Amino acid sequence: MMKLYNNAQSRGMTLLPLLKELGIEDQIEQIEVPYENMHQAEYTSINPMGKVPCLVDQGVVISEVAAIFTYLADKYMEKGLAPALDDPKRGAYLKWMFFAHGPLTEYMDLKGLNVPDEQIEQRKRSLTFGHEESVFAFLKKGMQEANPYLLGEKISAADLFLGYWMVFAISFKILPYLDEFKPFIQLLAQRDSMQDVPWFQKINA
Ligand SMILES: N[C@@H](CCC(=O)N[C@@H](CS)C(=O)NCC(=O)O)C(=O)O
Incomplete structure (x- = not known):
């Protein structure tokens, strides 16, 4: 199960429509990180930037919201939200x-x-x-x-x-x-x- 560290007041909210469009909400555990905890060791051991959003998939940490968008749209390419690598688009x-x-x-x-x-x-x-x-x-x-x-x-x-x-x-x-x-x-x-x-x-x- 993938884990998405996020905060409801953050730019990580941009990801929620993507999860819906991909139909993968049930494949991601969403973990709310309060702002006061973001720079504490428990979270900085995952993302040393102390920032959300951050996705963890099979032990690999993906931070930066556009990287998460690109990663998920590619991972579920059959859902049609990312052009294939050889598509001119x-x-x-x-x-x-x-x-x-x-x-x-x-x-x-x-x-x-x-x-x-x-x-x-x-x-x-x-x-x-x-x-x-x-x-x-x-x-x-x-x-x-x-x-x-x-x-x-x-x-x-x-x-x-x-x-x-x-x-x-x-x-x-x-x-x-x-x-x-x-x-x-x-x-x-x-x-x-x-x-x-x-x-x-x-x-x-
Ligand atoms: N470059 C990062 C920036 C992420 C970012 O700035 N997140 C803010 C919320 S919108 C945050 O986690 N702030 C917590 C803090 O700095 O303490 C991205 O685009 O994903």
Whole structure:
């Protein structure tokens, strides 16, 4: 049985729709780690970062939420949420997965901390997202090309991960709810796996 160390107030919640879409909730023991315990030896012996989420499968520890998404979607590839290794769509799939994990998360963190725009502007060459307008341009292009999902007709784990982050950020006013985002967000809002995600209701999607 796999173990998922998580916290109900954390980014690990992005994984719950994935577990539902894969139909593997009964194959994972979910362990709630309170924030006050995360840096105690019992948990840091598993993840020295003292962070959740963290998946343990057959003794192997997988931390970093995008790694867990990618790992599970690949492990259950027959469920159709990850393009096969030789599928040309695999590259775009990984691009979206890691855009959400890297630049988008960094952008959201800095905006959430109210780091002044001038400071961001000064550091734009070394920040992974670069510039706010580039993040919007990248997302808008992806949303305009989505048909209806990022990779075409079939939903993938990247839609679930990016979509969760987007709706979370929009509900906290970190990202604007641009018209270009609406069809994608509204499509995700209808999925059974997203019904327990509170952020869709917050933005009336
Ligand atoms: N890079 C990690 C970051 C995980 C992370 O920051 N988790 C936060 C909750 S959202 C956490 O566990 N914080 C506990 C702490 O720092 O004490 C990932 O993306 O999975």
